[in-house]
Amino acid sequence: MNNKVTFGRWETITVLLNSMGIPILLGFPRGMVELGGTAGWLICIYITVLALALFYIISRLYKPFEGMDPLDLGERIAGNAGRIIVGLIFFTHSTFIVSMILREFGEDMKVIALTVSPISFVQLFFITGMIVGAYKGIEAVVRMHSVVVVLISAGVLILVIFVMPFFKFGNIYPILGNGPEKIFGTGFFRVSSFSALIIIYMVFPFIKSHEQFRTAGFWGIGLTGFFMTLVTLTFIGVLPYPISLEQFLPVYQLSRIINVGRFFERIESVFMLLWASAALLYLSFAFIIILRIFQKAFKLPYYRPLILPFAVILFTLSLLPPNVMTALNLEAIFFRSYAWLTTFLFMIILLITARFVSKKEKGRIKT
Amino acid sequence: MKKLMIVLLIASLLTSLLTGCFDRREVDELAYVMAIGFDKGKTNILKITFQIAIPKGMGGGGGEEGGGGGGGDKNSMVLSIEAPTLYSAINMANTTVSRQLNTSHAKAVVFSKEMAQQGIDRYIHTLIRSREFRPNMYMVVSRTSAEEFIKSVQPKLEGNPAKYYELTLNSYNYTAFIGNTQLINFYNAASAFYSNPVATLGGVNAFKSSKDFNLNDSTYTEKREKYPQEGDFRAGGITKYGELKTEFMGLAVFDGTKMVGELDGQETSYYLMATGQYNYAYWSIPDPKVEGYFILLNVKQSRKPERKVQMVDGKPNIHLKIRLEADILNIQSGVNYEDLKQLPVLEKSAEDYIKQGLQDMLNKTSKQYHTDICGFGAEEKRKFLTWEEWEKFNWLSRYKDSTFNVDVDLKVRRPGLLIRTIPSPTSEGNMEVQNQ
Numbered sequence: 018m019n020n021k022v023t024f025g026r027w028e029t030i031t032v033l034l035n036s037m038g039i040p041i042l043l044g045f046p047r048g049m050v051e052l053g054g055t056a057g058w059l060i061c062i063y064i065t066v067l068a069l070a071l072f073y074i075i076s077r078l079y080k081p082f083e084g085m086d087p088l089d090l091g092e093r094i095a096g097n098a099g100r101i102i103v104g105l106i107f108f109t110h111s112t113f114i115v116s117m118i119l120r121e122f123g124e125d126m127k128v129i130a131l132t133v134s135p136i137s138f139v140q141l142f143f144i145t146g147m148i149v150g151a152y153k154g155i156e157a158v159v160r161m162h163s164v165v166v167v168l169i170s171a172g173v174l175i176l177v178i179f180v181m182p183f184f185k186f187g188n189i190y191p192i193l194g195n196g197p198e199k200i201f202g203t204g205f206f207r208v209s210s211f212s213a214l215i216i217i218y219m220v221f222p223f224i225k226s227h228e229q230f231r232t233a234g235f236w237g238i239g240l241t242g243f244f245m246t247l248v249t250l251t252f253i254g255v256l257p258y259p260i261s262l263e264q265f266l267p268v269y270q271l272s273r274i275i276n277v278g279r280f281f282e283r284i285e286s287v288f289m290l291l292w293a294s295a296a297l298l299y300l301s302f303a304f305i306i307i308l309r310i311f312q313k314a315f316k317l318p319y320y321r322p323l324i325l326p327f328a329v330i331l332f333t334l335s336l337l338p339p340n341v342m343t344a345l346n347l348e349a350i351f352f353r354s355y356a357w358l359t360t361f362l363f364m365i366i367l368l369i370t371a372r373f374v375s376k377k378e379k380g381r382i383k384t
Numbered sequence: 385m386k387k388l389m390i391v392l393l394i395a396s397l398l399t400s401l402l403t404g405c406f407d408r409r410e411v412d413e414l415a416y417v418m419a420i421g422f423d424k425g426k427t428n429i430l431k432i433t434f435q436i437a438i439p440k441g442m443g444g445g446g447g448e449e450g451g452g453g454g455g456g457d458k459n460s461m462v463l464s465i466e467a468p469t470l471y472s473a474i475n476m477a478n479t480t481v482s483r484q485l486n487t488s489h490a491k492a493v494v495f496s497k498e499m500a501q502q503g504i505d506r507y508i509h510t511l512i513r514s515r516e517f518r519p520n521m522y523m524v525v526s527r528t529s530a531e532e533f534i535k536s537v538q539p540k541l542e543g544n545p546a547k548y549y550e551l552t553l554n555s556y557n558y559t560a561f562i563g564n565t566q567l568i569n570f571y572n573a574a575s576a577f578y579s580n581p582v583a584t585l586g587g588v589n590a591f592k593s594s595k596d597f598n599l600n601d602s603t604y605t606e607k608r609e610k611y612p613q614e615g616d617f618r619a620g621g622i623t624k625y626g627e628l629k630t631e632f633m634g635l636a637v638f639d640g641t642k643m644v645g646e647l648d649g650q651e652t653s654y655y656l657m658a659t660g661q662y663n664y665a666y667w668s669i670p671d672p673k674v675e676g677y678f679i680l681l682n683v684k685q686s687r688k689p690e691r692k693v694q695m696v697d698g699k700p701n702i703h704l705k706i707r708l709e710a711d712i713l714n715i716q717s718g719v720n721y722e723d724l725k726q727l728p729v730l731e732k733s734a735e736d737y738i739k740q741g742l743q744d745m746l747n748k749t750s751k752q753y754h755t756d757i758c759g760f761g762a763e764e765k766r767k768f769l770t771w772e773e774w775e776k777f778n779w780l781s782r783y784k785d786s787t788f789n790v791d792v793d794l795k796v797r798r799p800g801l802l803i804r805t806i807p808s809p810t811s812e813g814n815m816e817v818q819n820q
Contacts, residue, residue, distance in 0.1 A: 054771045127555045129515055134406035149392050183568075186761030187578070217712075257576040260770065272570055276520045279550060 024223045026233050031166035032159055032220070032302060033237025036213035038244050039299045041120050041173075042292050045210065045245065046252040046267040048349060052203060053259045058250035060204040065242025068211040071361045072238055076231040078368035081375060083227045087218050087364065088313050089159045103367065104314025107215060108307060110359045112166070114212065115303045116334035117348040119143055122264065122296045124341040125209025126267055130289060137336060141301055144332050150301025151308060151324045159300050165294055172291040173244060175250050177267070177319070179275040184254040194258070196223045210245070211238060212356030219306050219362060268292075394569040396432045400591035415479050415483035418460060418546040419492040419537065420470070421530030422499050422507060428466040432532040435460050435545060435579035436481065437489070460545045464531050470510050488514045489653035493523055493567065494586060498635055505574075507627045508641055512571055519568035522553040523583035523645060525636035526577065527620045536588045536629040552632055553584060560656050560665035561615055561649035578761025578779055582655070585634035585646060587620020603648040607744070610676075613668055615650025631783040637753050646751040648744065654738075654745040657706050658758040660688040672733035674717035677732060681710040683738075685795070700779075700786040702760050706742065711733065711798040718807030722799045731794050739792040746788045754784040 024032075040048075049057030053326050082090060091103030123140040131139050150158045193200065217224075224230050252267045255274065264270045272288040275281075305320075308327060312320040338344040437460055463480065467473035474485050493511060495504055501793030511517045526533035539548035556562045562584045573581035592595055601621025604612035617623070618634040633648040635655065647655060656662035664684040677709040690705035715721055721730040737808075749757050761779040768774040 131407045132515075138406065145392075145395050149396055152388065152392060185762065187759070187765060188576075190762075191765040191768040191774050192766075194771055195771045197707060241688070257572055259577075260575045270519075274519050279547075321642065362582050 018188050022027070023225055024028065024159055024220065025163075025225075026229050026236075028159050028163045029217065029220065029224060029233035030070075030236045031162040033239050035162055035166045035169070035245075035295060035298050036216050036273075036302065037211050037237065037241040039118065039213070040210060041244055041248050042268050042295055042313065043118070043125070044265070044267070044345060044349070046249045047261065047264055049207070049245075049249045050253060050258060050261045052207065053191055053197065054194030054199050055191055055253055056200055057253055057261075058246050059192075059194070060067065060200055060207055060244060061246040062383070063201060063204055064208045064210060065238060067208045068214070068238045068242070068361075069235065071208065071365075072214065072234050075361070075364055075368065076234060078222075078365065078372065079230065080227055082371060083230075083370070084224075086221050086313075087215075087367060088310065089222075090367050094367070094374050095235050101314050104310050104369065106359060107260065107362065108310045108314065110212075110215065110332065110356070111303060111307045111310065112331065113351065114356070115300065115340075115347075116331050117344055117351070118296075118303075119300060119331060120335040120338060120344045121228060121341075121348065122300070123335070124344065125163070125269070126273070126293070127165055128265065128332065129269055129283060129285070130178050130339075137332075140332060140335060143296060146297040147300045147304040147331075148378075149325055150297075151305050151328075152321065154306050155302075155309070158298070158305060159223075162298055162302070165298055169291050169295050170240075170244070173248065173268075176275070176288065177247060179277060180251060180255050180271050183274055185257070186254065188254050188257040189250065191237070195290050206354050206357060208361065209351075209354065209356035211241065211357050212360045213303075216302070216306060219310065242338070254363050268384055300346055306330070307331075387390045406513075409484070409486075413483055414486040415481050416489045416546075417485055417487045418490060419549060420472075420487065420490055421464075421494040421496070421526070421534045421536050422504070423496045423530045424498055424502075425466040429468045430470070430473065431464055431466045431531060432470060432492075433462060433464045433478075433534045434473075434485065434513040435462050435479055435534045435537065436485070437544070437546065459543055460532075460537075462535050462746060470507065478776055485689040487514075488518065489546060490517060490521055491546045492520055492553065493585070494526050494533055495524070496530045496533075497527050497636070498529075499523055500525045500583070500638070503642040506739065508567075508571060508574070508810075517567070519566065519571075519607060521563045521567045522549065522744050523567055523570045523581075524553075524632070525583045527585065527587040527618065532584055532588055533630060538629070539625075540627055552739075555632070556661070557654065557663045558665060559649075560653035563635050563652060563656060564661055565635070570638075572757065573757075574638065574758075577775065578756070578765050579759035580640070580755035580757050581638045582647075582757050583638065583643075585619045585636050587618070587631050587633075588626055589620060589629050589631055590623060590771060591623070591625050594625045597625075599623070603650075606716040606740075613650060614650055614666075615653060616703070618646055619646050632659075633767075635757075637749060637755055637757055639753065639755045644755060646747075650741060651745040651748070654742045655683060655749075655757060657708075657738075657795075658689060658691075658742065658746070660685070667710075667734070667738075669730075671715075671719065671736045671739050672729055673719050677717040679715050679717075679721065679734070680713035681734060681796075682713055683708050683710045683734075685709075687719070691760060691763050693760055693766070696787075698782070700760070700764065700782060701789065702746075702786050703789045703791075704742070704746075705791040705793065706738070708738070708792065708794040710794055711795050712796060712800050714800075715805045718805045721796075722802075722803050722804050727796055731796055734796075735792045736792045738794065739790050742790045742792065743788060746786075746790070750784055750786045756780060756783040760786070 050061050053060045088104050089101045091099035122143060123136050124137050127136055184338040221230055253261055255271060269285060272285040308320040308323050410669040413544050416437045417434050418437055419435040423431040425431040435571055438458055463477055465473045465476050467476055469618045537545055539545055542548040556564055558646045563582050565582060570581040573579045599612055602612040605615040619631040622631050633649045636643050636650050663683040667681045667683050668678040671679055686709040687707045692703040720726055749755055763777055765774055
C-alpha cells in the first residue's frame with residue numbers, strides 16, 4: 018500500500034475508536050452481562066488491559082517493520098504465496114465481520130424504526146453509503162472520522178449522563194457476578210472484542226512512524242475500553258441483572274428511558290442519528306480495507322472495479338443467516354471465541370516469523 | 385468518473401427519499417392511544433380499553449375547557465374490545481377506527497384490581513418487548529374496572545388527557561401520595577431478585593354529592609387515629625366531590641407480578657421516604673400539647689435514607705435512618721413552638737409520628753404482604769461476591785422475618801413569615817385554645 022496519503026495520530030485514533038467501539042452500540046453490553054452477570058463491566062476492564070498488553074507486544078515486534086502491513090510481512094516471509102495467504106486470512110476475517118455487522122445494523126434499524134420495510138431494502142442504505150465511501154477513497158473517510166467520531170462519543174457521554182437518575186449502585190452487586198472463573202477465565206476470549214485492531218495493521222503504510230502507530234494503538238484501545246466499561250456499567254446499573262440479559266439493543270433501550278421533563282423526551286431519535294453515522298463510517302472504512310486487502314493480495318493495480326461486485330457479495334453474505342438470532346449468534350461466537358486468533362495470536366506469530374526471516378537474511382548477507 | 389459520481393449522488397438522495405416507501409405513516413393517519421386498560425373479559429380472555437386522542441378536540445392550548453364528555457368538543461374517545469391478547473384487540477380496533485392505532489404516546493397502562501391480583505406477568509412482557517410502548521408509561525391499578533376508570537378520565541384543566549396523566553401521575557413530587565410507578569421501574573423491581581414492584585392505585589370517586597361523604601374506605605381506624613388525615617385514604621374513597629371523578633392515591637403492592645395488597649396515601653409517603661424518592665409534601669402533625677389541633681409542616685427529605693441490613697440468626701435486621709427538614713406552615717393551637725426551648729418538643733413529636741408510621745408501613749409490607757417494596761435486598765446483595773450465592777440466599781423469602789429499627793431525624797428550619805404565633809383573644813380575655 019504505497020501511498021502518498023498519510024494519517025495523523027488523531028485520525029488514526031478516531032478510526033480505531035469507531036471501528037473497535039461499534040459493538041458497544043450493538044449487543045456488546047449484553048454480551049458482557051451474559052458472561053459476567055453483574056460483573057460484566059469488570060470484564061471490559063480486564064480485556065482492555067489484556068488488549069493493551071498484547072498490543073504492546075505486537076508494537077515491540079513491529080518496530081523493525083515500520084510502514085509494513087501484514088501482507089508485506091507475509092511477502093517477506095514467503096514471497097507471493099505468503100502475501101496471498103495472509104491476505105486471504107485477513108480478507109476472510111474482515112468480510113465475515115463486516116457482513117454480519119451489516120446485517121445487524123439492518124435488522125436493528127428494522128426493529129426500531131423501519132418495521133415494515135424489507136431487510137434487503139433497509140440494507141441498501143448502508144450498502145450505498147459503503148459504495149460512496151469506497152469511491153471517495155480512504156482519505157475522505159478517515160478525515161470524516163476525525164470529526165464525526167467526536168460527535169458520536171459526545172452523544173454517548175450525554176446519553177450516559179441523562180440515564181444517571183435511573184442508575185442504582187445496588188445493581189452492580191454481587192461484585193464478582195458470575196464468578197472469577199467466568200471473568201478472568203472465559204473472559205480472556207472476549208479480548209476478541211478488539212478484533213477491529215487489525216485496522217491499525219492494515220493502515221500502517223499510511224501512518225507516519227512506528228511511534229505514531231504505537232501511540233494511536235494505545236489511545237485507541239484505551240478510549241474504546243473506557244467507553245466499553247462506561248456503557249456496560251451504565252447498562253447494568255440502570256437495568257438490573259437478569260433483566261439486562263433480555264435487551265436486544267442495550268444502548269437503544271437506555272436512550273428510551275431518558276425523560277427529562279415534558280420537553281425532553283424520545284431521545285432515541287438523536288441516538289439513531291449517532292448510531293447510523295457510526296455504522297456508515299465503520300462500514301465504509303471496513304469496506305475499503307477489505308477492497309485494499311484483496312487488491313494488494315493479488316497485486317491488482319486498482320480497487321475501484323472491485324467496489325460493486327464486492328458490495329454485492331457482502332450484501333448477499335449478510336442476508337445468508339435466516340434470522341437475526343442466527344446472525345447475532347454467528348457474530349457472538351466469532352467475537353467471543355475466535356477473532357483474537359487473527360488479531361493477536363496470528364499477528365504475533367507473523368511478526369516473530371518475519372523477524373526470524375529478517376535476521377536470517379541479514380546473517381546470510383553478512384556471510 | 386464524473387458520471388459515476390452523479391449516479392452515486394442520485395442514489396444517495398434516493399435512499400433518503402425512498403424511506404417513505406414502506407414505513408410511510410402520516411401523522412393524520414394515526415390514532416394516538418393515551419391510555420390502555422386491561423380487564424378480565426366476559427366473552428374472551430381480556431377486555432382491552434383504549435383511550436384515543438381526538439386531536440380536533442384538543443386544539444386551543446392547555447387551558448381550554450375541552451372535557452371528554454364535559455361539553456364542547458370531546459378530546460378523547462374510549463373504545464373497549466374483548467380479545468384474547470393486546471395485539472388482537474389492536475387489530476380489531478383498527479377495523480373500527482378510521483386511523484391506525486399508535487401507542488407511542490400512551491401515558492398510562494391501567495389494570496383492574498381483579499387482573500392485578502391474578503398476575504400480570506404475561507402482559508408486562510408484551511409492553512416491554514414492543515418498541516411502541518414507552519418505558520416511561522405509568523402503571524396504574526384501578527380499584528374499579530379499568531374500563532370504568534378510563535371512561536371517567538375527563539380532565540377539566542387540560543385539553544389533552546395525555547397531559548393530565550403525565551401531570552397527575554407525577555404529582556408524587558409534591559403530594560407523596562402516589563409513587564413513581566413508571567413501567568420500567570415496575571419491571572426492574574419485579575425481576576431484580578431483591579425487591580418487589582408497586583403500581584399507582586387509581587379509582588373512581590363514588591360520592592354523588594358532599595352529603596354522601598362517609599369514611600368507610602378511610603384507613604384512619606386501622607391506625608388508631610381519631611381523625612382521618614389527608615393521606616388516610618385510597619383512590620376511590622377520598623371524601624371529595626366535584627367534576628373530576630378519577631383519583632390517584634396509594635399504591636398497589638405486588639409480589640412478583642401478582643398484586644397482594646394496598647397502601648394508602650400516607651403509607652405511600654413513608655414508602656417514598658424509605659426509598660429516597662420523597663421530595664416534599666404538606667403534613668398535619670397532631671399538636672403534642674393541645675388535643676384536636678394540628679401543626680402544619682412542609683416536610684422535605686434532606687438526604688437519602690441510610691439503610692443497613694444485618695442478618696441476625698438468619699433473619700434480616702434492618703436499620704433505616706430518615707433525615708427530614710421542615711418549614712412551619714401553621715401552628716393551630718398558637719403554642720409558641722418557634723421558641724428555641726419549645727422547638728425540640730415539636731420536632732420530637734413530628735419525629736415520633738413519622739417514625740411510627742414508617743414502622744407500621746414496613747411491618748405491614750413485610751409481615752402481611754411478604755414483599756420488599758423498599759428494595760432493602762439491594763443492601764444485603766452488596767455482601768455477596770457472586771450471583772450464584774445471592775440467588776441461593778433467596779432474599780425475598782427471608783424478608784417476611786425482618787425486624788426494623790427506624791430512626792427519624794427531623795429538623796425544623798424555617799417558621800414561614802411568622803416568627804411566633806399569638807392566639808386571638810376572646811371577649812372574656814382568654815385565648816381560644818385555653819377555652820378548649
